[in-house]
Amino acid sequence: MTARDGTAEARDHALGPSSYDHQAAVGQASFERIEKTWRSPSGFFGWFTQVNHSAIGLRFIVTAFVFFILSGLLALAMRLQLAIPLNQMLSHETYNQVMTVHGTAMMFLFAIPAMEGFAIYIAPLMVGARDMAFPRLNAFGYYVYLIGGSAFFLSLAFGMAPDAGWFNYVPLANKTFSEGYGVDIWTTMITFIELSALTAAVELIVTIMKLRAPGMSLDRMPIFVWAVLVMSFMILFAMPSVMVASAFLMMDRLVDTQFFIVENGGSPLLWQHLFWFFGHPEVYIILVPALGIVTSIVVTFSGRPLFGYTALVLAITGIGMVSFGLWVHHMYTTGLPFMGRSFFMAASSMIAIPSGVQVYCWIATLWGGKVRFATPMLWVLAFFGVFIAGGLTGVMVASVPFDRQVHDSYFVVAHFHYVLMGGAVFPLMGAVYYWFPKATGRMLSEHLGTWSCLTVFVGFNITFFPMHILGLQGMPRRIYTYLDGMGWGDLNLLATAGAFLLAFGFALTLFNVIHSVRHGAAAPDNAWGGSTLEWATASPPLNCNFIQQPVVESRRPMWDWREADTRTVVAGLREDRRETMVTTLLDARPQSVMVLPGPTPWPFVSAVAASAGFIGLIFSPWFFPIGFFAVFATMVLWFWPRHPWRKE
Amino acid sequence: MDPASRDAWLVAELSWWMFASAIFIYIVTIGLLGVGAGIFRGRNRLSFRAGTTLVVLGGVLAPIIAIVAIGVSGVAIGDETEGPDDGSAKLTVEVVGRQWWWELRYLDAAGEVVAVTANELHLPVGERARLELLSDNVIHSFWAPNLQGKTDAIPGRRNLLFAEPEVEGVWRGQCAEFCGNQHTLMGFMVIAEPREKFGRWLERQASDARATQGPGLDIFLKLGCGDCHTIRGTSAAGQKGPDLTHLASRRTLAGATLKNSRGNLGGWITDTHEVKPGALMPSFTPEPQDLHDLLDYLEALK
Ligand code: HEM
Ligand SMILES: [Cu+2]
Numbered sequence: 001m002t003a004r005d006g007t008a009e010a011r012d013h014a015l016g017p018s019s020y021d022h023q024a025a026v027g028q029a030s031f032e033r034i035e036k037t038w039r040s041p042s043g044f045f046g047w048f049t050q051v052n053h054s055a056i057g058l059r060f061i062v063t064a065f066v067f068f069i070l071s072g073l074l075a076l077a078m079r080l081q082l083a084i085p086l087n088q089m090l091s092h093e094t095y096n097q098v099m100t101v102h103g104t105a106m107m108f109l110f111a112i113p114a115m116e117g118f119a120i121y122i123a124p125l126m127v128g129a130r131d132m133a134f135p136r137l138n139a140f141g142y143y144v145y146l147i148g149g150s151a152f153f154l155s156l157a158f159g160m161a162p163d164a165g166w167f168n169y170v171p172l173a174n175k176t177f178s179e180g181y182g183v184d185i186w187t188t189m190i191t192f193i194e195l196s197a198l199t200a201a202v203e204l205i206v207t208i209m210k211l212r213a214p215g216m217s218l219d220r221m222p223i224f225v226w227a228v229l230v231m232s233f234m235i236l237f238a239m240p241s242v243m244v245a246s247a248f249l250m251m252d253r254l255v256d257t258q259f260f261i262v263e264n265g266g267s268p269l270l271w272q273h274l275f276w277f278f279g280h281p282e283v284y285i286i287l288v289p290a291l292g293i294v295t296s297i298v299v300t301f302s303g304r305p306l307f308g309y310t311a312l313v314l315a316i317t318g319i320g321m322v323s324f325g326l327w328v329h330h331m332y333t334t335g336l337p338f339m340g341r342s343f344f345m346a347a348s349s350m351i352a353i354p355s356g357v358q359v360y361c362w363i364a365t366l367w368g369g370k371v372r373f374a375t376p377m378l379w380v381l382a383f384f385g386v387f388i389a390g391g392l393t394g395v396m397v398a399s400v401p402f403d404r405q406v407h408d409s410y411f412v413v414a415h416f417h418y419v420l421m422g423g424a425v426f427p428l429m430g431a432v433y434y435w436f437p438k439a440t441g442r443m444l445s446e447h448l449g450t451w452s453c454l455t456v457f458v459g460f461n462i463t464f465f466p467m468h469i470l471g472l473q474g475m476p477r478r479i480y481t482y483l484d485g486m487g488w489g490d491l492n493l494l495a496t497a498g499a500f501l502l503a504f505g506f507a508l509t510l511f512n513v514i515h516s517v518r519h520g521a522a523a524p525d526n527a528w529g530g531s532t533l534e535w536a537t538a539s540p541p542l543n544c545n546f547i548q549q550p551v552v553e554s555r556r557p558m559w560d561w562r563e564a565d566t567r568t569v570v571a572g573l574r575e576d577r578r579e580t581m582v583t584t585l586l587d588a589r590p591q592s593v594m595v596l597p598g599p600t601p602w603p604f605v606s607a608v609a610a611s612a613g614f615i616g617l618i619f620s621p622w623f624f625p626i627g628f629f630a631v632f633a634t635m636v637l638w639f640w641p642r643h644p645w646r647k648e
Numbered sequence: 649m650d651p652a653s654r655d656a657w658l659v660a661e662l663s664w665w666m667f668a669s670a671i672f673i674y675i676v677t678i679g680l681l682g683v684g685a686g687i688f689r690g691r692n693r694l695s696f697r698a699g700t701t702l703v704v705l706g707g708v709l710a711p712i713i714a715i716v717a718i719g720v721s722g723v724a725i726g727d728e729t730e731g732p733d734d735g736s737a738k739l740t741v742e743v744v745g746r747q748w749w750w751e752l753r754y755l756d757a758a759g760e761v762v763a764v765t766a767n768e769l770h771l772p773v774g775e776r777a778r779l780e781l782l783s784d785n786v787i788h789s790f791w792a793p794n795l796q797g798k799t800d801a802i803p804g805r806r807n808l809l810f811a812e813p814e815v816e817g818v819w820r821g822q823c824a825e826f827c828g829n830q831h832t833l834m835g836f837m838v839i840a841e842p843r844e845k846f847g848r849w850l851e852r853q854a855s856d857a858r859a860t861q862g863p864g865l866d867i868f869l870k871l872g873c874g875d876c877h878t879i880r881g882t883s884a885a886g887q888k889g890p891d892l893t894h895l896a897s898r899r900t901l902a903g904a905t906l907k908n909s910r911g912n913l914g915g916w917i918t919d920t921h922e923v924k925p926g927a928l929m930p931s932f933t934p935e936p937q938d939l940h941d942l943l944d945y946l947e948a949l950k
Contacts, residue, residue, distance in 0.1 A: 405663075
């Protein structure tokens with residue numbers, strides 16, 4: 001902490017339009033030429049050729065929230081079914097499908113893609129890049145996600161949805177015990193969708209490592225960008241595990257391999273190890289970027305630099321690493337040797353240290369600040385209230401003897417909704433309120449936002465708090481009904497009522513968003529007085545992000561510039577093609593200039609070919625070679641050398 | 649939670665300690681947040697010293713204390729509840745998870761099956777019993793909360809669980825691992841009774857059926873019940889469903905779903921899937937008189 005902090009604090013962070021004039025910076029003619037170079041084609045066919053990260057990122061976010069709403073409606077259906085004992089609204093078959101699709105979709109189709117979406121939208125802006133390193137791959141990932149996710153959801157409409165739970169334990173998920181296409185749809189679509197997570201991860205890693213604005217050395221990178229980097233590496237290491245697992249299962253079911261068939265030497269526990277080796281890090285893949293969001297909001301709304309930057313970076317990296325050593329805590333009841341489980345007990349509770357460090361760094365940052373309690377900050381407060389509770393029950397279930405009682409009971413349902421809703425959804429809602437002005441150029445209504453946050457917070461606790469008690473009373477999870485004499489009726493009814501309040505709270509935000517896109521107050525460039533580079537571009541961002549790429553001299557360029565009343569920028573990039581600076585990995589010294597490709601339909605065509613292969617695979621193994629060669633052909637066309645290199 | 653064994657009691661005790669500490673930590677943390685951002689709002693920033701102290705105390709020291717406490721208590725209690733297989737358990741029961749009911753096979757000292765029953769686990773009070781968890785289909789999890797935490801029954805494995813009820817009682821247990829259609833109604837009863845009473849019960853269960861002929865049995869065989877169910881002492885020897893040799897001695901039907909009464913039994917036979925949708929037993933529609941005879945016979949299977 002240097003003397004800089006003192007001056008930073010003295011600064012006035014009041015709202016107000018940034019005085020920066022993007023056109024004047026380079027002159028009208030240049031401005032228009034650059035913007036034309038970076039423009040995304042419009043129109044129906046144009047839509048399929050767009051590759052700019054802001055377009056793709058926004059699509060990821062919107063699509064993810066559509067899936068959130070759909071899976072949320074499924075959750076309401078489950079809550080209605082469970083409201084009273086022996087309810088007959090949903091049959092056991094429907095309930096099992098609804099439950100499986102809710103869980104799978106929330107994890108794979110909502111939480112991870114939403115985080116990726118914010119990462120794709122915000123991280124390049126935050127590091128001062130004009131686009132991501134592989135824009136076309138980015139578009140490909142999106143179409144894969146869109147097609148795979150929609151196919152997965154449609155299966156529910158056809159009544160062939162998977163019904164073996166989101167963790168799909170074998171042998172239940174084997175052909176013998178799950179006939180029909182349900183589990184096939186799960187395995188193929190999940191493998192497929194993970195492809196998009198992998199492309200996003202690779203993309204983000206390269207962008208963050210090589211395309212940072214000159215001067216943004218690693219230790220000046222915003223915490224959100226650190227979090228995205230850690231998330232991407234986690235995806236890279238975790239996803240292959242679930243892809244392997246589901247590919248094994250797919251093969252067991254389609255071509256009679258015997259990976260999980262006990263009679264022929266296969267092992268059901270192999271599935272659990274592979275699944276949880278991915279499954280545990282996965283919840284941290286969701287949590288880590290959320291921590292980045294929380295940090296961004298805390299810094300902006302306390303109006304002062306973060307307390308303990310290094311500690312936070314270490315904590316986030318630490319969480320990323322430790323999360324790979326915990327998977328067995330999902331398997332405490334499988335009869336593994338107690339010695340082994342004790343190791344995982346220690347490892348699991350160890351997560352409390354980096355989490356604790358973070359929470360206290362935020363508290364120290366907020367302490368005594370002129371905290372502005374605007375809507376993004378309110379969601380962060382709700383995050384504190386809920387996530388800390390979920391974290392504490394998490395440390396409790398790390399204890400082997402305790403877990404053996406509450407495992408697979410409603411206590412666990414309560415626990416993981418506290419961490420997932422608290423640790424992912426609340427920060428995401430904060431992110432929506434925080435970055436909406438940047439993405440749309442309009443402000444959301446603060447009034448509606450406050451009510452939404454309040455209702456969601458109260459509704460959430462009414463829904464999920466009673467579940468702790470139900471779990472302790474012995475109510476197992478994944479049951480579609482319960483007997484009258486169990487005495488679980490009242491609390492379940494309460495939880496259902498809470499779920500509707502919760503849904504109403506989210507509906508307020510939905511309405512707010514729809515309304516404000518057109519009618520919201522105009523947003524200035526730096527809507528909240530933030531310190532990071534996404535606020536340096538116009539709202540909504542220019543086609544090229546930065547008409548001149550910035551040069552960074554500290555962790556909070558926006559505040560520096562405001563003080564100095566001037567910007568340091570890069571000059572000399574060409575205006576007639578898509579160029580962005582490449583800098584060195586550690587200290588971001590300028591290295592070279594990268595030329596990025598423009599709009600193209602090939603990623604879309606390629607994704608369609610890949611989907612045809614994957615979806616066909618559900619019905620016949622022959623689609624594997626068909627898909628393979630179709631993708632190969634489209635890839636050749638995709639990579640065919642053309643403009644602008646031909647001209648040079 | 650209503651512990652009926654030392655194991656369950658230890659875990660209950662542990663839970664209360666953990667809840668108390670968790671609530672304490674929650675209040676302190678949220679309290680500090682409130683004080684810092686609320687009461688001290690707009691005053692001075694924490695000095696670097698003070699901030700570091702806060703982070704180290706709250707973010708490092710407190711979690712370390714918690715981890716040590718969790719680790720030590722977890723290992724100590726785990727060691728006791730999952731106790732070694734030291735041969736002190738005289739009674740061995742094979743607990744087999746089926747879709748969607750439980751089969752219980754009582755073994756003698758030589759490891760031979762002496763009695764088979766379903767969905768009703770009887771244990772002598774004050775004795776350590778060794779439960780061997782098996783499955784030949786999907787994964788189930790045996791959970792009798794009043795006695796012990798849960799342990800899975802996994803195909804291809806033989807997991808062990810030791811149960812030692814300390815008081816007499818009747819409790820409910822339940823499958824805890826999602827196992828398909830009727831995971832929901834896969835319950836069972838646990839009955840802890842004094843040694844002599846238990847001995848008499850086991851002796852009776854080990855014997856052949858009390859009633860081995862009559863019009864009801866003919867109906868039983870004619871309808872095809874014997875293809876899936878066994879009644880020892882008769883020609884019914886099916887293996888797919890529960891052993892019915894002493895059906896009338898059991899408290900519940902269909903995985904602890906219904907009370908065992910004549911009406912419920914008749915309802916179960918004639919309308920199986922109304923009671924338990926998806927159950928792997930077909931419904932039967934015998935003539936009223938036949939049903940009457942059948943129920944008479946089943947009720948005689950004490
Ligand atoms: C909209 C608010 C939500 C409600 C009312 C809700 C409710 C439920 C209910 C009732 C269950 C079924 C529990 C059972 O039968 O055992 C469930 C399961 C689950 N939920 Fe949610 N949930 C919500 C949001 C979320 C979110 C945001 C996530 C993750 C990001 C999530 C992830 C899951 C998962 C993974 C399961 C387990 C599914 C399985 O067992 O296969 N839920 N939820
Ligand atoms: Cu089961």
